[in-house]
Amino acid sequence: MKTNGHQIDMNETVISIRNLYKSFGEKHVLQGIDLDLHKGENVVVLGRSGTGKSVLIKIIIGLLKPDAGTVNVLGEEVDKLEDAALRALRLKVGFSFQSSALYDSMTVGENLAFPLTRNNRDMSKEQIRKTIDIVLEAIGLPGTINQLPSELSGGQKKRIGIGRTLILRPEIMLYDEPTAGLDPITSMELNKLIVSVQERFNTSSIIITHDLTCAKEVGDRVAVMDEGKFIREGKFDEVFSEKDGLIKSFYDYNFIQ
Amino acid sequence: MSSTNEKSDKPVITAKIDGFFLHFYNIAAFVGRFFREAFRPPIEWGEFVRQCYQVGYKSLALVTVTGFITGVVFTEQSRPTLSEFGVTAWLPSLVAIAVVRALAPLIAALICAGKVGSSIGAELGSMKVTEQIDAMEVSAINPFRYLVVTRVMAMTVCLPLLMFYNALIGCLGSYFDVHAHEQTSLVSFFDNAFAQITFLDYTTALTKAILYGFTIGIVSCYQGFNASQGTMGVGKAANVSVIVSMFLIFIEEVIIVHVFNSIR
Ligand SMILES: Nc1ncnc2c1ncn2[C@@H]1O[C@H](COP(=O)(O)OP(=O)(O)OP(=O)(O)O)[C@@H](O)[C@H]1O
Ligand SMILES: [Mg+2]
Numbered sequence: 001m002k003t004n005g006h007q008i009d010m011n012e013t014v015i016s017i018r019n020l021y022k023s024f025g026e027k028h029v030l031q032g033i034d035l036d037l038h039k040g041e042n043v044v045v046l047g048r049s050g051t052g053k054s055v056l057i058k059i060i061i062g063l064l065k066p067d068a069g070t071v072n073v074l075g076e077e078v079d080k081l082e083d084a085a086l087r088a089l090r091l092k093v094g095f096s097f098q099s100s101a102l103y104d105s106m107t108v109g110e111n112l113a114f115p116l117t118r119n120n121r122d123m124s125k126e127q128i129r130k131t132i133d134i135v136l137e138a139i140g141l142p143g144t145i146n147q148l149p150s151e152l153s154g155g156q157k158k159r160i161g162i163g164r165t166l167i168l169r170p171e172i173m174l175y176d177e178p179t180a181g182l183d184p185i186t187s188m189e190l191n192k193l194i195v196s197v198q199e200r201f202n203t204s205s206i207i208i209t210h211d212l213t214c215a216k217e218v219g220d221r222v223a224v225m226d227e228g229k230f231i232r233e234g235k236f237d238e239v240f241s242e243k244d245g246l247i248k249s250f251y252d253y254n255f256i257q
Numbered sequence: 258m259s260s261t262n263e264k265s266d267k268p269v270i271t272a273k274i275d276g277f278f279l280h281f282y283n284i285a286a287f288v289g290r291f292f293r294e295a296f297r298p299p300i301e302w303g304e305f306v307r308q309c310y311q312v313g314y315k316s317l318a319l320v321t322v323t324g325f326i327t328g329v330v331f332t333e334q335s336r337p338t339l340s341e342f343g344v345t346a347w348l349p350s351l352v353a354i355a356v357v358r359a360l361a362p363l364i365a366a367l368i369c370a371g372k373v374g375s376s377i378g379a380e381l382g383s384m385k386v387t388e389q390i391d392a393m394e395v396s397a398i399n400p401f402r403y404l405v406v407t408r409v410m411a412m413t414v415c416l417p418l419l420m421f422y423n424a425l426i427g428c429l430g431s432y433f434d435v436h437a438h439e440q441t442s443l444v445s446f447f448d449n450a451f452a453q454i455t456f457l458d459y460t461t462a463l464t465k466a467i468l469y470g471f472t473i474g475i476v477s478c479y480q481g482f483n484a485s486q487g488t489m490g491v492g493k494a495a496n497v498s499v500i501v502s503m504f505l506i507f508i509e510e511v512i513i514v515h516v517f518n519s520i521r
Contacts, residue, residue: 061395087397095395101388115396118403121299168396 006199008220012039013072014172014204015060020069022055029055031228033069037172037204042194044219044236045208051225053208054098057174060206061095062086074171091119094165094203098176100157102149108160109145112136112167119168131167138200139163139193155186159193166197173197173205179214191217212240287479291409294402301407308411312373316419319368324423327360328352328430336438345439346449352431353450357458361424363510366469369416370502374477377408378498381481382491390482405482409474416470417463424462461517468509473502 015037022030029052037043047053058064060071062078071078076089103111112132116123136142139159149157158178165173178194179187191214198205198218207218215222216236224232224239232239269275332352339345381404384390393400432446441449477498484490 058391063391063394083399087399090395090397093395095392097388097392099388101392103384103389103392104387115398118396118398164392164396 006040006202008041009039013037014039014074015206016070016072017060018070018072020056020059020071021067022052022059022064023067029228030059030066033225033228033230035223035230037206039204040198040202042198042205042207042218042220044215044222045206045225046210046212046215046222047208047225048210052228053225054176056225057095057176057206057208060174061090061093091168092171094162094168094170094173096158096162096165096173096175096178098180098208100149100154100161102152102157102160102164104149106148107145108136108141108147108149108152111149111160112164115164115168135163135167138166138197140189155182155190158182158190162193162197166201169201171203173203175205175207175209177208177210179209179211184213187211187214188217190214194218283483284475284479287482288475290401291406291475294399295406295410297402301403304403304407305410308407309415311376312369312411313415313418316369316372316415317422319372320365320419320423321426323364323368324361324426325430327364328356328427328432329434331355331360331427332431332434348435348439349428349431349441349446349449350453353428354453354458356424356427356431357454357462361420361427362462362465362469363506365416365420365423365466366473366506367503369412369419369470370473370499370506373412374473374498374502375495377474377477378480378484379491379495381405381408381478382484382494383488385482385484385494386487386490401482405478408478409471412470412474413467414470416473417466420462420466457517457521461513464517465510465513468513469506472505472509473498476502476505 013036015035017033017035020030020033021028033056035043035045045053045056055064059066060073060078062081065079073089074092076085078086078089081089102108103114106114109132112135113128116128116131132145133142136145139162141156141159141163144152144156144160149160152160162173162175162178173194175194178190182190194205194207195218197203205218207214209215219236221234222232222236222239223230332348335348335351336345339347339351381390384404390400390404393403428447428450431450432441432443435441435446436443477494480494480498480501484494486493
């Protein structure tokens with residue numbers, strides 16, 4: 001299968017989630033999630049605020065533990081891995097935070113170098129510098145290398161956050177609301193960035209958002225989440241052609257925006 | 258593994274008592290993890306040195322001033338009593354014993370708890386609530402080793418140094434006061450002062466300082482690492498770091514004094 005000029009291999013699943021449950025005390029957040037991500041595919045997860053989208057991808061990367069269900073990433077059961085094996089897996093999975101989560105005591109260059117130097121201790125200074133330059137160029141922010149995160153705009157921070165995960169050359173990218181809180185033009189640029197990252201680095205991605213333009217632009221498939229479950233799944237046009245209440249209200253809301 | 262706290266649903270006794278024991282269990286687990294991670298290579302030397310600079314060098318001014326003042330004040334306060342018995346010649350050794358046995362370890366520790374403990378609590382706390390610690394986790398970096406081990410080590414190494422420095426400055430302060438009143442020379446003052454201090458005194462002081470440094474490091478890293486509830490949690494982590502560190506330091510002081518006095 002081929003979309004947007006990239007290759008999707010429907011026979012190879014890189015992430016497979018079955019029957020996932022997660023509660024915080026009395027609060028039942030995820031209530032039976034099933035999801036597959038194929039190699040080379042961009043899946044967009046849509047849903048209202050507080051439905052548990054961030055919780056879902058934090059479970060995928062092993063920051064939170066599920067109460068029940070299985071999460072298989074690149075052939076490994078994430079919640080059963082020992083620390084060392086989990087770290088090895090995380091090298092192959094990039095995670096871009098909703099809040100960017102840049103290290104605010106470090107410059108942009110140091111932010112990008114940090115994952116590199118900690119994970120490849122014998123890399124030379126020139127190699128590191130070269131890798132940083134390549135990534136900064138890919139995310140469209142050359143020349144920010146000596147700036148502190150506090151001197152960057154929200155959109156720039158998001159890009160650096162994405163760059164920091166790209167620097168380890170992940171096979172899978174998980175984006176938590178890459179366009180939230182950004183103006184439409186910057187959002188469009190970020191959508192383009194996500195697509196170009198996928199084509200250039202040949203990643204498979206899960207993109208979480210409530211932004212329908214983003215979903216339409218970058219998603220090969222969209223999954224709509226409500227109250228801890230996926231209620232719709234399929235191609236963007238299929239899902240949003242249905243004129244049922246929830247999808248329509250979501251659509252209208254975005255339209256008014 | 259994960260740095261997020263998760264609570265089980267049903268309390269065993271009452272939620273409060275459960276929480277109290279859970280808290281102790283968590284701190285013990287934190288200490289255990291420190292010893293498991295601390296000596297496994299690779300050691301983060303760069304960050305360790307940076308933290309030593311933060312702990313040591315940046316507390317130096319405060320430790321100097323307080324040490325000097327302690328020496329002067331303690332000498333001034335002791336003089337009337339000693340002169341009643343005509344033994345002001347004992348001043349140097351009295352001050353030295355007081356400073357090395359009791360004052361210097363406590364003063365250095367309390368200053369570090371206030372200055373460094375609060376800043377570690379706030380720094381790690383804000384890294385926690387802004388997901389920077391999680392960001393390390395997902396980049397396959399061990400945040401515990403990078404952030405906690407280096408800071409606890411730096412505290413443990415630097416506090417003894419600060420303590421001995423504080424003791425020295427304390428004695429120097431005392432010398433200036435004694436020199437002004439009793440016209441002693443520097444050499445005879447320090448001869449007198451250190452003649453009375455035994456090897457056991459130094460050992461006690463060193464043990465205290467190492468333990469206090471470790472306590473401050475562990476307590477403030479633990480508070481920061483487990484901060485929650487946004488910016489409020491950061492303030493709380495800083496605040497609680499100082500209070501708990503100081504409280505534990507006094508408890509440890511009592512225990513160590515009893516143990517070493519029974520050896521003496
Ligand atoms: N560590 C936690 N402890 C307790 N409750 C949590 C925790 N993390 C998330 N929750 C709860 O889980 C629910 C889902 O949160 P989540 O962050 O996944 O929402 P979301 O779908 O990402 O929303 P948004 O679009 O606003 O980012 C929320 O109600 C939140 O209160
Ligand atoms: Mg979210």
